[in-house]
Amino acid sequence: MKSGRQRSRELKTARAGRRTADTPAPSQTEANHELGTGLTPVNASLLAPYSSYGTPKFVTRGYYLDIAFRCAGCGRDEVWTGRQQKWWYEIARGYPYSGAKLCRSCRRRERERAAGARQVHQQGLARKHAAKQPRENS
Numbered sequence: 001m002k003s004g005r006q007r008s009r010e011l012k013t014a015r016a017g018r019r020t021a022d023t024p025a026p027s028q029t030e031a032n033h034e035l036g037t038g039l040t041p042v043n044a045s046l047l048a049p050y051s052s053y054g055t056p057k058f059v060t061r062g063y064y065l066d067i068a069f070r071c072a073g074c075g076r077d078e079v080w081t082g083r084q085q086k087w088w089y090e091i092a093r094g095y096p097y098s099g100a101k102l103c104r105s106c107r108r109r110e111r112e113r114a115a116g117a118r119q120v121h122q123q124g125l126a127r128k129h130a131a132k133q134p135r136e137n138s
Helices: 005-023 026-034 057-061 081-090 104-132
Strands: 067-070 079-080
Touching: none
Parallel strands: none
Antiparallel strands: 067 079
């Protein structure tokens, strides 16, 4: 019978072996990109930290693919391009297991709605604060 420490060491080495076997060689990814197939390479070092037992498919694959989705706001069919995914995951550091659900116009509309709601809230707080201020007697 093995101790917990021995078993956890075995699991760590097995996971490390799977991780290296699943990750494509950089030369493969670069070769695919150089072929002009429109693939956007992944830079896994720029991803936001995530606590998961697995690796996102695009990291394992080594490049981003265009993903078709239906907008949750208006129902239009849209495509989340590899360049947009690269920006979301690597520049904006979005959660690696998230995906697009709104089209550009619905996102813009949602931002405007949220900004209006925020402004109304701030005005309400200002009125509440003004009402609590003691009035000076003249």
